Amino acid sequence: MLNVLIIGATSAIAEATARCYAARGARLFLVARDATRLADIAADLRIRGAIDVGQATLDVNRFDAHAGVLDQAWQLLQSVDVVLIAHGTLPDQGACESSVKTALTEFATNGTSTIALMTALAPRLEAQRCGVLAIISSVAGDRGRQSNYLYGAAKAAVSTFASGMRQRLAKVGVSVLTIKPGFVDTPMTRDFRKGALWATPDAVARGIVHAADRSRSVVYLPWFWWPIMLIIRHIPEFIFKRIRL
Template sequence: MRRIVIFGATSAIAQAVARLFAADGARLFLVARNAERLDAVAADLRARGAGTVATATADLADEGAHAALVAQAEAALEGLDAALIAHGTLGDQSRSESDADAALAELRNNFLSPASILTHLANRMAAQGHGTIAVIGSVAGDRGRMSNYVYGSAKGGLRVFVQGLRHRLGKSGVSVVLVQPGFVDTPMTAGVANRGGPLWAKPERVARDIRRAMDRGGPAILYTPWFWSPIMTVVRNLPDAVFRRTKM
């Protein structure tokens, strides 16, 4: 029976992943900011067959709380086999361009906070010699674009951090997977214009890919759905002279 901690457990993608693990009887520890929503998610997972479900309410922007949360999860589950870091924000790019505090908050929520949790999890799992950590990034982190470069730079920093962490942990028995979703139909993307179409995926589709990657301990970078890998290969390799003429 696997023991899994999920940070940002009330997000749409995290809930979809948790339901897959619950159906197999996994023991879960859920962390999120909204206590009422967290209780509802926990009740749903118990009904779906989770072995146990414990919860903690926390603002994950508070890096000082992360060590205690990881320790609490480990104690509640009597060990940790896997973790999913799924929290983050999709702030207003225009506001971040004119308001440095808003830009810094976006960087903290999407890079500094996940990096802090990753560090605490990695150290504990390396000491025990096994474990899998998955963290949700974004294709926005593959190349800076005018439409979302503040959010994208946070996810780009997370990408490099995870690559280095995976390299560091290569011989420790701990796997680290960076999940790179494209457009996903969730409450977080509700304000995005022109939603829908073949490039948009449901959380359940993304969750199945994440579950598979967590079971296998890889790949190092998971593009989901799969077609985002060739798309972002093209975007990353566009010559700068061409790229600057686009409106991405």
């Protein structure tokens, strides 16, 4: 039986991933800020086959509260096979450009809070000498673009931090998985015009579970974002400055 901890469990991708694990009869511990929504998701997962579902509320920017919530998760689960960190926002780039406070708050939510959680989780997984630590980053972190470079910078920090932690924890049997979704049709992106490159949360969730099962290191979801971002990363800077992305 799998023991799964999901932080940011009320996000569309996290909820879809939790459903995948519930269908496999996993024991889950869900963490999010909205207690009412969290309770509704927990009840649904029990119906879908989860053996047990624990839950705790957390504002991820309250770093002093992280340890207590992780204690609750380990108390229920005893050991953890998979941790998924899935919280985040989609900042207004213009607002971040006009307000230092907004920029730093959004960076903390999308970058620093994830790094803090990973730092707190690592010793626990290291002590187990097993497990998968999966983090949702983004293709936006592969190269800064004028439309969302605050968000991209936060995700780049997460990806780089995960790379170093992956190298460290591989020596004790713990896998660190960096998940890089492209465009996903979620409530967070409801105002965007959708097209052929957009994926559903369910499709991304299946990719996450598949990658975690195989202890992958980095996965682009859907897969076609890997060649797309390969091209974008290699556009010469003198050209990149003149195009809109």
